[in-house]
Amino acid sequence: MELHIALQKHFASFTLDVDSTLQGNRIGLFGPSGSGKSTLVSLIAGLQQAESGRIVLDGELLYDTSRRINVSPDKRRIGIIFQRPHLFPHLNVKNNLLYGFKRSTAGNRTIDFDALTDVLRIDHLLDRGVNNLSGGEKQRVAIGRAVLSNPRLLLMDEPLSGLDDTLRFQIISYLKSACEIFAIPSLFISHSLLEMRLMTDQVLSIEQGRIIEETTPENLSRSRMGLNPAGYVNLMKVTSPTQCEDMCAYSWGNTELLISGKSDQPDSLFELSSKDIILFKRHPEAISARNLLQCVVSGIFESGGKVGVELGCGDERLVAEVVHQVVGELDITVGSTLFAAIKASAFRRLG
Amino acid sequence: MFILAPSDYTAILLSIKVAVTATVLSLPFGFAAAWLITYGRFRGKVVLEVMTNLPLTLPPVVIGYLLLLLLGSNGFLGRLLGSIGIRLIFTWRAAVIATAVVGFPLMVRSIRLAMESIDPDLVHAARTLGATRFNAILTVILPLSLQGLIAGSSLMFARGLGEFGATIIVAGNIPGVTQTIPMAIFEYASSPSGDTMALMLCVVSIAISIVVLLLHEYLCKQTMRAD
Numbered sequence: 001m002e003l004h005i006a007l008q009k010h011f012a013s014f015t016l017d018v019d020s021t022l023q024g025n026r027i028g029l030f031g032p033s034g035s036g037k038s039t040l041v042s043l044i045a046g047l048q049q050a051e052s053g054r055i056v057l058d059g060e061l062l063y064d065t066s067r068r069i070n071v072s073p074d075k076r077r078i079g080i081i082f083q084r085p086h087l088f089p090h091l092n093v094k095n096n097l098l099y100g101f102k103r104s105t106a107g108n109r110t111i112d113f114d115a116l117t118d119v120l121r122i123d124h125l126l127d128r129g130v131n132n133l134s135g136g137e138k139q140r141v142a143i144g145r146a147v148l149s150n151p152r153l154l155l156m157d158e159p160l161s162g163l164d165d166t167l168r169f170q171i172i173s174y175l176k177s178a179c180e181i182f183a184i185p186s187l188f189i190s191h192s193l194l195e196m197r198l199m200t201d202q203v204l205s206i207e208q209g210r211i212i213e214e215t216t217p218e219n220l221s222r223s224r225m226g227l228n229p230a231g232y233v234n235l236m237k238v239t240s241p242t243q244c245e246d247m248c249a250y251s252w253g254n255t256e257l258l259i260s261g262k263s264d265q266p267d268s269l270f271e272l273s274s275k276d277i278i279l280f281k282r283h284p285e286a287i288s289a290r291n292l293l294q295c296v297v298s299g300i301f302e303s304g305g306k307v308g309v310e311l312g313c314g315d316e317r318l319v320a321e322v323v324h325q326v327v328g329e330l331d332i333t334v335g336s337t338l339f340a341a342i343k344a345s346a347f348r349r350l351g
Numbered sequence: 352m353f354i355l356a357p358s359d360y361t362a363i364l365l366s367i368k369v370a371v372t373a374t375v376l377s378l379p380f381g382f383a384a385a386w387l388i389t390y391g392r393f394r395g396k397v398v399l400e401v402m403t404n405l406p407l408t409l410p411p412v413v414i415g416y417l418l419l420l421l422l423g424s425n426g427f428l429g430r431l432l433g434s435i436g437i438r439l440i441f442t443w444r445a446a447v448i449a450t451a452v453v454g455f456p457l458m459v460r461s462i463r464l465a466m467e468s469i470d471p472d473l474v475h476a477a478r479t480l481g482a483t484r485f486n487a488i489l490t491v492i493l494p495l496s497l498q499g500l501i502a503g504s505s506l507m508f509a510r511g512l513g514e515f516g517a518t519i520i521v522a523g524n525i526p527g528v529t530q531t532i533p534m535a536i537f538e539y540a541s542s543p544s545g546d547t548m549a550l551m552l553c554v555v556s557i558a559i560s561i562v563v564l565l566l567h568e569y570l571c572k573q574t575m576r577a578d
Contacts, residue, residue, distance in 0.1 A: 047475050073478040074486075086476045090494045099490075103481030149480045 001025055001153060001185030007043055007053035016040065016050075016209035025185040028200030028217060030193070036209040037189045041157045044187070045080055046073035057153060077108070079151030079184075081159040081175075085142035087130040093141055094126040100149025108150045111182050119181055120144050120174055136167045140174055147178050154179065154186045160195060169269065169351025172198050193221050194233055194271070194350075225274060225321060226304020232274035232319045236347070239267050247290065247344050253316035258290040260345045269350040274308065274321035276346035280339040281330045290344040293318075297336050300327070311340055355551055358526050359535060363555055366531040369443060369518075370511030373450035374504050377458055381503060384455075385462035385496075386488065390474075407456040411516030414452055418521045422448070441523045446531065449517035454510040458503035465499025466492060497574050505567035509560055532556055 006019040016036045031037050042048040044055060046062070049070060055063040057078070062071045079100070087096050101113070117123040120140045130138065139159065146154060159175065160168045176199065179186050188199045196203055197217040205213040205220060213220070225232035238250035241263040248263045249256055259270065278289070295318065299310035307327055311318045320340060322332075332338065355363075384403050388396065406414055422429045422439050432439060439445045469492060477487040515533040522529040524538065536552045539545030 042475075045475075045479050047478065072483070073475075074481045074483050076479075077481075078479060080476065080479045082472055082476065084472070086470065086472045088473060088477075088491060099477070099482075100480030103486075145476075145480065 031206035079146035277320035415517035415520030454507035461503030
C-alpha cells in the first residue's frame with residue numbers, strides 16, 4: 001500500500017499540517033490525544049475535508065483541492081474500525097456484517113463470509129441482536145463488518161482504547177489475524193506504544209498536528225524509555241508452561257523463566273519493564289529473585305538521561321535500564337557478559 | 352344513553368380523515384425538515400428552524416387567515432390552482448392543509464429529537480462501508496428515527512383532531528362537508544338544547560385520543576423490541 005497525504009486544516013488550538021508518503025502494510029500513527037490523529041483518519045476516509053492538500057492511495061487520486069477532486073467516502077474503499085464498535089442497533093449481527101459487503105462491487109469481493117466469521121469466532125452470534133453482545137463480541141463484529149466491506153485500506157482509530165486489558169490483547173490477536181489472513185493493509189492509530197509494537201512495522205509520530213518522526217515501533221519505544229514511567233517494555237512470548245507450586249515455568253527461546261501465577265494456555269505473552277531487571281557483573285552466590293539469566297550485552301543506547309542495555313539471552317533479546325554510573329562501575333560494553341536477575345512477580349500477563 | 356346524530360358520524364369520520372391525511376402528507380416533509388435542521392450545514396438554517404416552529408407560537412386563527420390570503424381566489428396559490436381548476440377554500444382539503452400547517456412543528460420536533468440522539472459515527476460508519484449519503488439516510492437515519500416518526504405522527508394526529516381556529520377560517524363549518532368534531536361541538540354548545548350532544552362528541556373525542564395514545568405506546572414498544 002502506498003498512501004500519499006499532504007493536508008492542511010486549521011483548528012482553534014492547532015493546525016494540522018502533514019506531508020508524507022506511507023509505504024507498507026502495517027503502518028502506525030502514534031501521538032498523544034489531541035495531536036490530530038483522529039482528524040487525519042477522518043480526512044483520509046473522506047468524512048472531513050482539508051482546507052488544502054491532496055490524498056493519493058495506490059496511485060488513485062482521492063482528494064485534491066487544486067483540481068477540486070473529492071471522492072466521497074463510499075467510493076474510497078477505506079474501512080474504519082472506530083474506538084467504539086458503532087454497530088447498527090436496528091440490525092442483527094449478520095446484517096451488520098453484510099452492510100458493507102452488500103455495498104461493495106462484485107469484482108472487489110475477495111473476503112469469504114464464512115472464513116471471516118470463523119477467524120473472528122462470531123459464527124455462533126449471527127442471528128443475535130447487537131445489543132445483547134459483550135464488549136469484546138461487539139468489537140469483533142465491528143472488525144468483521146469493516147473487513148467484509150472489502151476495503152483496500154483499513155483505518156483503525158484507537159480500536160482498543162475502550163477495552164480492558166484482557167480483552168485488549170484478545171482483540172489485538174483478532175485484528176492481526178484478520179489483516180494478515182485477508183491481506184488488508186492497515187493504518188493503526190493509537191497513543192499506546194505497546195499497541196504500536198504489536199500492530200505495526202513502522203510508525204509516524206505525530207504531535208500538534210505535525211509528523212515529527214518516522215521510525216520503527218522498536219526504536220520509538222527505546223527513544224522514550226527514559227521518559228516513560230514504565231521504562232522500556234519487554235514483550236516476551238513464552239511457551240509450554242509447567243506448573244511448579246504457585247509459579248509456572250515457561251520456555252522463552254532456549255531459556256527457562258519462572259513466572260508467578262497459573263497458566264492454562266500453551267502460549268502466553270508477558271510484559272516486563274526494563275526497570276525490573278537487576279544486572280550483576282558476576283554470578284551472585286544466592287539471590288531471592290527466581291530468574292537469573294546469563295546474557296551478553298549486544299547494544300547500549302541512551303534515552304532521556306538513562307542508559308538502555310540490550311542483552312542477548314540465547315536467541316532472545318531483553319532491554320534493561322540503568323543509570324549512567326552503572327555503565328562504568330559494571331564495565332558494560334558490547335560483548336561483555338552480565339547476569340540479569342528478574343523476580344517471578346515482575347512479569348505482567350498481556351494475553 | 353349514547354346517541355349520535357347522523358351528522359355527528361359524518362363529523363367524526365371527517366375529523367379522522369382530515370387528521371390522517373394531514374399526518375401522512377406531512378411525514379415525508381417533516382422527515383426532510385428534521386434532517387435538514389439536524390444534519391444540514393447551509394446558510395439560512397435559522398430561517399428554516401424559525402419557519403417550522405412558527406405555527407407553534409402563532410394563534411391558529413392567524414395561520415388560518417394567512418392561509419386564506421394565500422389560497423383564496425385572490426391569493427397567489429389560489430389563483431394558480433384556480434387556473435387548473437382546483438379550488439381548495441371551503442373544502443375538506445383546505446382543512447387538511449390547515450391541520451398540516453398547525454401540526455407540522457410538533458412532527459418535526461419529535462423526529463428531530465430522535466435524529467439528534469443518533470450517534471453521528473453510525474452515519475460515518477455507514478458511509479465508509481459504502482453507503483451513499485441518501486442510502487445512509489434510508490438505511491440508518493430513517494430506521495433509527497422511527498420512534499420519533501411514530502411519536503410525531505401520534506402528536507400530529509391528536510393535534511389534528513382538535514384543530515379548530517385555522518380550519519374554521521379556510522374550510523368553514525359546513526355540515527357534511529367540512530364540519531369536524533370540534534366544529535360540531537362548537538355548534539351544539541352554541542345552541543341552548545345541544546349540551547347532551549356536545550357531551551357525546553366530547554366522549555368520542557376522548558375515546559379517539561386514548562386509542563391514539565395506546566397505539567403510540569404499543570408501536571413504540573414494538574420498535575424497542577426490534578432493537
